[in-house]
Amino acid sequence: MRNDATFEKIEAWLYFQEKNYAEAARSYELFAKQSTAPEADWRLLQFYLADYANRKTDFWKKMHEILDPANSDRFRPDAEKLKGTLQTMRIPEE
Helix, strand or coil, X not given: CCCXXXXXXXXXXXXXXXXXXXHHHHHHHHHHHHCCCCHHHHHHHHHXXXXXXXXXXXXXXXXXXXHCCCCCCCCHHHHHHHHHHHHHCCCCCC
């Protein structure tokens, strides 16, 4: 029996290795919707970053969700560091 969530996660990483970031983000997005793993949102943010030119709005929406103090996201410190790096690179926040 095929586990679609596992398949989509593997598919996302394969697309990522091929530098097909749009498909990688799409596949991982499908996985993340089914996942309860705490790192799913953080990894999805990274896939959005890889396809930033096309997924900028999704990237910043997910970034704000992770940074929201109302959420107890264990990846908040990583997100804060990433946001600082983007600010240093003069990448505007949306």
